[in-house]
Each structure stands twice: as structure tokens, then as C-alpha cells.
Amino acid sequence: MIARTDNTAADILESDGGDYVLEVRDLKMHYPIKSGLTQKIVGYVRAVDGISFKIERGTTLALVGESGCGKSTVGRTLLKLTRKTSGEVLFNGEEVYAYDNKKLRSMRPKMQIIFQDPYSSLSPRLPVGEIIGEAVKEHHIVPPEQYEDYLGKVMDDCGLQSYYKQRYPHEFSGGQRQRICIARAVALNPDFIVCDEPVSALDVSIQAQIINLLMDLQESRRLTYLFISHDLSVVEHISDAVAVMYLGNIVEYGKTGDIFANPLHPYTKALFSAIPLPDPDVKTKRTILTGSLPSPANPPKGCKFHTRCPNAMPICSREEPPVYNSGDKGHYCVCHLFSDKIKEN
């Protein structure tokens, strides 16, 4: 297993002199399972089991996968909201986990997060102006005399009227609440934002508005996003690169265009076949995955996907799959199907 993840890391993170906001090497997050009176550790939930990727400044990497595959844990671990088990998280070239508390706190504004549920992520007791501006004051983002103007401008950029400042979150709809969450994050002038399924809780017309707002902000402020989602049509629209996660690992990684034009991994293919097409006459050939996601506390041996894979071979349950680099630059797939091609090279 270690050999494979190292391999992925080496391939994906080859130095090409690009300007990367975030580089992640072999990140693992294992939650201990405690049991009994003495709370002895009896095992680990391998929520994130060795993943590597990097995100170029001003671009968006989408992290896709089904529920429970560890996407959200990745987002939280990057921001040190939960502790990693091992691996490296380099933010602007510096290891996030090497910061002491004071330095971490002063770095926090540079890395922000937007959560899925705009209802639970806003404190119900604080007015909107304070939710957005509290940390602006705390970190002296602007001089005090410019504070009100700055707040008004940020709110305006995010499509919020500045007189909303005195109102409380419960007075807003889901879409407006998500705008507040975005304004809150953007107000701190971050380099990098983790968008943890920011539109999943919204209805489709609002989704489009929020996605466009995120893209406008990215352009005007040169933001870098890690966009966590399970909605592939949204991902295709917003992201520059895609990483497909399955049970704590990245199984396919590449530029959005390459992956959507030429998905390699059977899991990616199955995901894509589930995208509904807006034409009732087109018969899609769906690949239906049987069974459910295996427990990350006790993942299958060999390739973790072999229990549900339509192309499973005897070797898949025995050996970890190798990393295959398709002809496209930076398009990787971790699967035994391509073992022969690797040998040919």
C-alpha cells in the first residue's frame, strides 16, 4: 500500500515549477475506534488513506466521490480543523502542521472554508454584519475607519445588500445564507477556499447563481478552490482539474477536459454514466454499481474497488493496483486494467 501511495505522490507531484497554492503529499487521516471501559483503540476508520494532489494558483480542483468516501475529511484536514494522521500539507510552500497555534491563527484567514449546510454554519445569535466582519476586525484586514466601507463592498460583491448587516441569519433563504457564508470567507482576503459541497443543499436555479458567484470571485480575486462535490455536472462547469475519490484514495486524477472526454477508471465511468442527460430520447448505457461502499474501518484487500467493480479480475483482490499515466499530461488512473500498458512502456 505504501509503495503505491508513494508512487502516486511521486508521479503527481513531479516538480514543474508551477505556482502551487496547495500541495498535499500522502495525506492520511485515520480516526481511532475506541471500545470498552478503558477506551482501548481497537481499529481505525481510514477516512483518508494516503492521497496526494496539488492545486495551481487561481484554479479549481474538484474532489468527487460518493457519500462517505472521505471528501469532507480531506477539506477539514487541510485546514487543520481535524488533525491528520500522517502526510504533508504545504500551503504556499509551508507545512500547515508545522505552524504553532499563534502562527496558525494568523494564517487562518488565508485558508477559508464554505460548508454544505448554510443553515447550520451560521451562528443564529449573531447578526450578519458581525458574522462577516468579526474576523476582519480580529485580524485587522483593513484599518478601523475603512471597516464599514469594506464590509459593504464585500457584501455587495457577494450579492448582498449592505442593510442586511443588522439582520439575523434566520431571516434569509438558503441561497442568501450561502452568499453570507461566501462573503464571510472572502472578507478575510484568502488565497485558498475549501468549498465543501457548497451548492448541494440548494435548489438548481440557486445553485447556478452561487456557482457563478464563486467563479466571478475567483476571477476578480484570483482565488484557488478545492471544490468538494458529488455533482458531476457542476464539477465540469467550475473545475480545472478533477480528483475522483473512492474509500479514502484517489483513483483517478486529471484535467477536467481529459477526464470527462476519456474516463479511465471503472469507478469514474460508473459515476459518469449516472449523470442524467437532458434529452429523453437518448438511451444511456448505465453502469450500475451493486452493493454499497465498504466500511472504511475494514477496507477490502488489494484494490478497494474490486468488490463492486464490473471489470474485476483475480489480481484485483490480491494486489494493490499500480498508477497508470495516460498519454494526456497529468492524467493518472490507479487500476490493474492498465497493468499491461504500463509494462509496454
Add this chain to the structure above:
Amino acid sequence: MRKYIIRRIFISIIILFFVALLIYCIMRLMPTSYVENLARKRAETPGSTRTYKDWLDQLNAVYGLNENVATGFFRWLGNAVRGNFGESWLFGISVTKKFSQVILDSVYLIFTATILEYCIAIPLGMLAARKQYSKTDYAVTVFALLGISLPSFFLATMMKLVFSVKLGWFDLYGKVGRNFLSLSPFMQALDIAHHYIMPILTLTLISVGWLMRYTRTNMLEVLNSDYIRTARAKGLPESRVVSHHAFRNTLIPIVTMLGGLLPGLFSGAMITEMLFQIPGIGYTSYQAIMAGDIPFAMFYMVFLAFMTLIGTLLSDILYAAVDPRIRIAG
């Protein structure tokens, strides 16, 4: 808001009427009757010429128990709305006078115990939540469960054994010391306070547990919410995350319980007052009810019902005051 309060007050009056009716019926149906006991005692007095039956008839007429329940109730109600609650049969003085004599002792006792309870339970509950599943958390939980499980009579007796018998720090019971009358007013106040320490401690220890657990549960729920994660991600200092974001939201359910404390303040602590011989309302009402003293029991119960209604109304208003999501309509 004002319309809502007025409507609630109207409903309260109707509820109060039925509560009073119910209590009156129960009091009349109780197996102990003050009049029966008195008649029996008089008939058995040596030299009594009249029989128990004669005495009963005469006393029933005197105490107004020869009327049926409905007539008796409306007579009581008629007097009560004019502020006349009658004379206590057991104590021989007006009900309100007896009540005002004993209520302050209970209020001091319970008020102090409640303040202490909140001051101890809320910080402990928050501490336990912030260090969930740590040794601190378990220690606090054991302490809380001990408090919840120990009956007050056992705890009070053990405290008496340790602090009165062994250490001799406090008197075993009583509200004042033996030499109370010879003390200056200031020393008299200190003497009473000294005698209150053990009852207050008992009341606090037995009640602190549930509030601490309640605070812990609420705090945990808040600490695991996304907006706390957001507050941390904003780079706020941990102290501000806890005090500004977490504590405020934890307070909502706790503050609304304050209204519920109002009747508790006046109901007295029957067992603790008896154990320490504090002549408060708990002790007095126990005596009155056991003796079948209808006027006193009626006043006490209806007063508590009144306080409960005020308390719930207060709770609702407090809820709207502390939680911006709630606006009372109408």
C-alpha cells in the same frame, strides 16, 4: 407581543380557576379531616357531655363543611378574589400572615442554593463538554451523578455526621443558635447565615448534577456544529470561539429554564427544611396538609399554581428575548 401577553393572562385565569377547583375537591375528599380529628378529641375529653356525632355536626357548621363541595368552593373563591383567604385552622392566624412569616426563610434558602447551583453547574458543564471523554469530563460526570443519585436526607445526614458531630462546625439543626437573643443585630444575621450553610449545601449538591449534564449536552451540540468550525477557521482565538459563539448558543435553553424556577422558589424544600428544622414554607405546608388545614393548603397550592403560570409566561418571553429566531406573533 402585548396582545400575546394579554391573551396568555386570560388563559391563565381560566387555568387558575380549574386548578383551584381541583385542589378544593381533593382537599375535601382527603381521608384526614381537621374537623373529624377535633371532634374526636373533644368527645374524648374527660367530662365531655356531648358525643362525637354532636361535636362533628356542630364543628362542621362552624368550619363551613356542612355545605356541599360546590357551594364551599364558590364561597372560598368569592372570598379569595377579594383577597380574603381566611384563617388557618391549624395555626389560628390569618393564612396570609402565616405565609408571610415563613416564606422568607424558604426564599433565602432556595434563592442562594439556586444561584450557587448555576454558578457551579454551568462552568463545570462547559468544561466537561470542551474536554469530552477526558479524565476531567469523567470526574465531573461522577460528581454530577453522585449529586443526582444521593437522596437529600442521606446527604444531609452524612453532612451532619461529618460537620456537626465530628468537626463541630455547625449546629445539628435549627435556624438560630442558642444565644441568638443576646447577639447584636449584625451577629444575629451572621448566626442565621451560619445555620443556613448546611441546608444550602445540601440543596445545591443534589441539584447541581442535572443542570451540569444539561449544560454539557447543549454545549456539545453547539461545539459540534458547523458555525463553530467556521469560527475556528476564521482564526478567532479559542476563548472567543467559546465565549462568543458557543456559550451564547448554549445559553438559549438554559435561560428559558429560569422562568421555571419561580414556583420552585416559593414551594420550599420540604425534606431539607424538615431535616434542618428550618421553619420555612415547605415545612409549614407539610404540617398544614397533614392536619387537613383547608384554608392554608388552598392558599399555598393556588399560589404555587399562580407562580407556575407566571413562570411559564416569563419563560416564553425570555425565549424571544435571547433567541433572535423567535418572535412572538400576535
